[in-house]
Amino acid sequence: MSLIDDIRMTRDISRETLEQLLTTDDKESIEDLRRQAREVATEVYGNKIFMRGLIELTSHCKNDCLYCGLRRSNTTASRYRLTDEEIYACCATGYRLGFRTFVMQGGEDGWFDDKRMCRIVSTIRKQYPDCAITLSLGERSRESYQALFDAGANRYLLRHETASAEHYARLHPAEMSFQHRIDCLWTLKEIGYQVGCGFMVGSPYQTFDTLYADLQFIRELQPQMVGIGPFISAHDTPFADFPNGKVTYTLRLLAIIRLLHPHVLLPATTALGTLHPHGRELGIQFGANVVMPNLSPVEHRKDYSIYDNKICTGEESAECRACTEGRIRKIGYETVVDRGDYKG
């Protein structure tokens, strides 16, 4: 039996096997990993790839994460906020294009307080009762998460970034708390959201130990979604001169996460597509089953600059959707735009 069969059967991986799989040059074991991860994804979700429409609400952020181009200390970042009307227009376009999940993402921006955000969520909920509403707005209070849930949000993405407190402290300023972030994820789960956690691959100071801790945390939390993408250096941040994360590690980790969590919703991220011309397609071939084309207004896309050279900043929503669909069809998969709920 191969190592990969073992991971697949036991849904467990050791710290040693993790390191071995990430670092090996053995083409056969990587192909075995890829093939088995894809097989598992196909067993659960068929050859369907779920599309989610991404709406980037705001490039303002009160936080100062060392890796992120939108950190508050980055005075060269252009800042924008979508108006309620712009957000509804994105949803209308998205709905017309067939999207049945809207992902509203933004920096931690006090402008989008509970009153404003609940108004937006409940308006979308009323207008599109058949759609899932996913929020990705960072850390908020339990009351806030509850109010947004009551207003009609179903899912929440909050990457944990790293499951090691020491590593977390090297990626974030002192005022940000690892424990608070983890608590937020558990709170979201308790409230009843479908939750997504995740991390960057190749973030500064990441080690095999921290990656192993990430996998253990995912096992504990049992999230419905896991977002991982390579770290990409962003200019005018403290990590501007750190090397980008590796595409190979990202792909292998996608496959490992798929084997450990057969049902998880796993996006092939824009960051992966940024570092490799066929990054997202490769992600799917390594077990990912979600893509998130951009529905944000084109005039603001360049300003949602979390990292450098982000793709899809010049394309209209319809182009981005068509491009994504074409890429996925070319490699033999079918895009679906229905809600694409977790099959747990």
Ligand code: 5AD
């Ligand atoms: N490279 C790649 N991903 C990044 N993120 C933030 N900055 C970067 C970067 N420089 C990711 C974080 C965050 C998500 C919205 O984007 O994981 O949670």
Ligand code: FES
């Ligand atoms: Fe956005 Fe190709 S997916 S342009």
